Amino acid sequence: MPEPMGMEPLLKIKDLEKSFGGVKALDGISLDIPENSVTAVIGPNGSGKTTFLNCINGIYVPEKGSITYRGKSLVGRKPHEIAVLGIGRTFQVARVFKKISVIDNVLAPVLRSKKSPARLREQAVQLLKRVGMGDLAQQGGGDLSGGQQKLIELLRAWIAESDLILLDEPFAGVHPELKARFYGEIREMRRTGKTFVLISHDMKSVYALSDEIVVFDLGKIIARGKEEEIKADKRVIDAYLG
Numbered sequence: 001m002p003e004p005m006g007m008e009p010l011l012k013i014k015d016l017e018k019s020f021g022g023v024k025a026l027d028g029i030s031l032d033i034p035e036n037s038v039t040a041v042i043g044p045n046g047s048g049k050t051t052f053l054n055c056i057n058g059i060y061v062p063e064k065g066s067i068t069y070r071g072k073s074l075v076g077r078k079p080h081e082i083a084v085l086g087i088g089r090t091f092q093v094a095r096v097f098k099k100i101s102v103i104d105n106v107l108a109p110v111l112r113s114k115k116s117p118a119r120l121r122e123q124a125v126q127l128l129k130r131v132g133m134g135d136l137a138q139q140g141g142g143d144l145s146g147g148q149q150k151l152i153e154l155l156r157a158w159i160a161e162s163d164l165i166l167l168d169e170p171f172a173g174v175h176p177e178l179k180a181r182f183y184g185e186i187r188e189m190r191r192t193g194k195t196f197v198l199i200s201h202d203m204k205s206v207y208a209l210s211d212e213i214v215v216f217d218l219g220k221i222i223a224r225g226k227e228e229e230i231k232a233d234k235r236v237i238d239a240y241l242g
């Protein structure tokens with residue numbers, strides 16, 4: 001029997017493997033991401049979290065396994081093709097163009113959009129105002145703090161209307177006030193139906209924002225569950241939280 005409508009996960013990952021030389025960065029990861037959820041991925045340095053996102057958005061091609069988004073296989077597609085399918089991304093070190101204006105940075109993913117440029121620009125202005133960066137719209141991208149640059153990447157996902165947004169350490173080194181704005185945007189996007197994969201070492205943020213927590217260690221999933229389950233799991237305490 002076919003699965004009932006709406007039950008199919010947005011993203012299905014099965015038996016993913018990716019190695020660098022002798023290092024198995026991903027060693028058989030299987031994970032389903034339900035639509036309109038926040039899944040946190042935590043784990044020690046080098047456990048494969050960033051590699052996992054890099055495989056989903058096409059920066060790396062896994063040696064084994066499948067990645068299926070809305071029924072389409074992603075393996076072998078280029079990052080820009082994957083972006084067009086509706087997957088947005090922020091990076092551990094933000095990728096903002098230093099020499100173009102903040103507003104043009106927000107608009108970067110929609111240079112070829114069919115929407116009217118004036119409307120898109122107005123939307124970008126509103127988004128920047130909402131996160132308290134309205135005054136910075138005409139500054140250069142290089143004038144922003146690291147945290148502000150990460151927030152710009154999130155606004156790009158808004159503008160591009162990405163349905164699945166991959167966040168790699170969005171809160172690392174981010175000023176508390178900016179972090180609160182980040183939370184607000186993530187919650188608002190979630191309210192409008194978006195889906196997130198959130199990598200973070202900031203456990204407060206993980207507990208505050210996620211529906212489920214998945215724990216990586218040495219390229220494998222060693223535990224998954226809610227805050228209480230993760231905190232009580234001996235393997236998680238030994239590998240990471242302890």
Ligand SMILES: Nc1ncnc2c1ncn2[C@@H]1O[C@H](COP(=O)(O)OP(=O)(O)OP(=O)(O)O)[C@@H](O)[C@H]1O
Binds near residue numbers: 020047092
């Ligand atoms: N481009 C690469 N070339 C060689 N090795 C790599 C590359 N990318 C990742 N690795 C290795 O793969 C493993 C997983 O790295 P990854 O960056 O995915 O970890 P992470 O969980 O994101 O760590 P962190 O919390 O420090 O960001 C590490 O051993 C890392 O050295």
Ligand SMILES: [Mg+2]
Binds near residue numbers: 092
């Ligand atoms: Mg990483």
